[in-house]
């Protein structure tokens with residue numbers, strides 16, 4: 001699977017716990033993913049073999065909103 005780079009706009013991350021929850025959610029659908037979170041900017045950068053939609057759904061399932 002080719003690796004894609006994504007930058008998702010994620011709102012609702014208010015603390016380090018939220019960052020960990022998002023990071024964990026992404027790694028549950030792709031253990032190999034490289035995740036960089038900028039909480040103050042509401043940005044989550046992901047390098048992953050999974051489609052964007054799969055990653056976004058995993059984040060939404062944790063209770064955070066992902067912009068299109």
Ligand SMILES: [Cu+2]
Pocket residue numbers: 013014015016017018019
């Ligand atoms: Cu939090």
